[in-house]
Amino acid sequence: MLSRLQQFAWASFFSLSFLVSSFSSSLAANAAASPPNFNNCLFRDLWEYSDLAVNQGQAGRGYTWGLESYGTYEESYTDAPTQQRLVQYFAKSRMELAGDGKSVTTGLLTKELVSGLVQEGDNSFRQLAPATIAVAGDATSDNPSPSYASFKAVVSLSPTENRAPAQPGQLVTAALNQSGQVTTLANLPAQVKIGGYRPELGHNVPEIFLKFQSAQGKVWQNGWQQSFVYTADPTSNVFGLPISEPYWVQASVGGQLLPVLVQLFERRILTYTPSNSPEYQVEMGNIGQHYHLWRYNGVPGPQTSACAIDLTAHSQSGTVRTPRAPVNCAVAKCIALTYDDGPTAYTPMILDALKARSAVATFFVLGDKLDYFKPTLNRILQEGNEIGNHSWSHPHLPKLSAGQVRSEIQRTQDKIKLLTGYLPLVMRPPYGETNPTVARNVGLPQILWSVETFDWRDSNTYLTTQRALAQARPGRIILMHDTHRSTALAAPAIIDGLQGQGYTLVTISELFDLANNPARLSAGQVVTAR
Ligand code: ZN
Numbered sequence: 001m002l003s004r005l006q007q008f009a010w011a012s013f014f015s016l017s018f019l020v021s022s023f024s025s026s027l028a029a030n031a032a033a034s035p036p037n038f039n040n041c042l043f044r045d046l047w048e049y050s051d052l053a054v055n056q057g058q059a060g061r062g063y064t065w066g067l068e069s070y071g072t073y074e075e076s077y078t079d080a081p082t083q084q085r086l087v088q089y090f091a092k093s094r095m096e097l098a099g100d101g102k103s104v105t106t107g108l109l110t111k112e113l114v115s116g117l118v119q120e121g122d123n124s125f126r127q128l129a130p131a132t133i134a135v136a137g138d139a140t141s142d143n144p145s146p147s148y149a150s151f152k153a154v155v156s157l158s159p160t161e162n163r164a165p166a167q168p169g170q171l172v173t174a175a176l177n178q179s180g181q182v183t184t185l186a187n188l189p190a191q192v193k194i195g196g197y198r199p200e201l202g203h204n205v206p207e208i209f210l211k212f213q214s215a216q217g218k219v220w221q222n223g224w225q226q227s228f229v230y231t232a233d234p235t236s237n238v239f240g241l242p243i244s245e246p247y248w249v250q251a252s253v254g255g256q257l258l259p260v261l262v263q264l265f266e267r268r269i270l271t272y273t274p275s276n277s278p279e280y281q282v283e284m285g286n287i288g289q290h291y292h293l294w295r296y297n298g299v300p301g302p303q304t305s306a307c308a309i310d311l312t313a314h315s316q317s318g319t320v321r322t323p324r325a326p327v328n329c330a331v332a333k334c335i336a337l338t339y340d341d342g343p344t345a346y347t348p349m350i351l352d353a354l355k356a357r358s359a360v361a362t363f364f365v366l367g368d369k370l371d372y373f374k375p376t377l378n379r380i381l382q383e384g385n386e387i388g389n390h391s392w393s394h395p396h397l398p399k400l401s402a403g404q405v406r407s408e409i410q411r412t413q414d415k416i417k418l419l420t421g422y423l424p425l426v427m428r429p430p431y432g433e434t435n436p437t438v439a440r441n442v443g444l445p446q447i448l449w450s451v452e453t454f455d456w457r458d459s460n461t462y463l464t465t466q467r468a469l470a471q472a473r474p475g476r477i478i479l480m481h482d483t484h485r486s487t488a489l490a491a492p493a494i495i496d497g498l499q500g501q502g503y504t505l506v507t508i509s510e511l512f513d514l515a516n517n518p519a520r521l522s523a524g525q526v527v528t529a530r
Helices: 004-016 023-029 041-055 109-115 207-213 287-296 347-356 367-382 402-420 436-442 461-470 485-500
Strands: 069-076 084-090 094-097 104-106 117-119 125-127 174-176 182-184 194-198 203-206 216-220 224-228 247-253 256-264 269-272 282-284 334-342 362-365 386-389 477-481
Touching: 041 094, 041 104, 041 216, 069 287, 084 287, 094 287, 109 117, 109 287, 194 207, 203 207, 203 256, 207 269, 207 282, 224 402, 334 347, 334 367, 334 485, 347 367, 347 485, 362 367, 367 386, 367 402, 386 402, 402 436, 461 477, 461 485, 477 485
Parallel strands: 174 247, 334 362, 334 477, 362 386
Antiparallel strands: 069 084, 084 094, 094 104, 117 125, 174 182, 194 203, 216 224, 247 256, 256 269, 269 282
């Protein structure tokens, strides 16, 4: 059945990849094997973000890219400035350096494997045979899983091809076999519900895959952070659009025949294996490995040492916040000043007052202002204060869709990171408005307040000061706004007054000891005081 070329491919594949076949669960949970070297430091940064925690056994999820590099290449691409493009193959995908040399993309590998068309320019393609490689399970010739070629008759390579009607809430009952036949299962391996519909190519996506795409977890970004593992926007180019319906397939996994739910996306494959332990039930398919096998016959490509991971740099947090002497708020009389809606021209007045009194506060900033306030933002951190996320544009979050909520928060996280190197650990919803959808999607603890000064309403320095001092209690969080000059003018008297009452002014992270106990506040948790 196999052509000479395919036999060669399988044989060489086996010789190099016994490591790879045990990828998903076992390696992730066990001691770390060395990460690969990278062709470009942007590739390294991207790998580190999602896969370093997996590699260190700290993630409770599978790899996004994979442990092994299959090779680095200059692939010809007619529309690139040099007509070549720097790429590197991993088990789960291919990284590509964009033409500007400043960003990384991934290819539409699934489309190429199913159609047989290798993309060599924005509009130029080379025809190979569609890949007869199993989409799920073992890389063995007796694996009964459908191959990429098996999907050819059911995928949408254009918006008019094989569209499915929206089926929200329905169970996935369709099965696909190696010859591409679709049947309806009477006995379902698991109850998997459709959770959403992508209208572009007309395909349903199971709830479990949607949940996976927007999952949050431990990531490395200038320090260990809790954030979206893949993307705040599931339609972004991490996965691409779904090009098939989800199908149950029979696949040989570690030599065992198992039902696996498979769905093809433009750039990735997602699999759901009901018999896996919960954290590894949904995984990325090994599409980078399959693609490399198809296009390069699995012959390992050139390796690189251009950019390596410095593991020692990851043993400490990489934030630029100036460390302060530890405060134990279980013993000390702590209180937290918070300033919302900035930064503004008044923010430095507050910073001056804090610094002169060795006090700190937390600034919940708006993303869409930040480009104008880079020096202020960095000063906030350098003087030991904390930056929190107050959304991008100050909307009423409960009125937004889940995707819009994620975007409001993630864009702001990205901007703060870009301008300071620091990624906030806490957020405050605008107007203090939240609901369960907001809570599920903000990805950070929601810090509200226990003392309202009405500084925004009264713009009165005296009243703001009096209200802050009169309601002070250990563990409380005081709300103010650095958008008001009257508030900035109140800062010296408020700080003096609180310190005179024996209070230690701390940041939100200090109030909850997040440095030593990052799990003390969970993503979405609503917090009003210690
Ligand atoms: Zn606000």
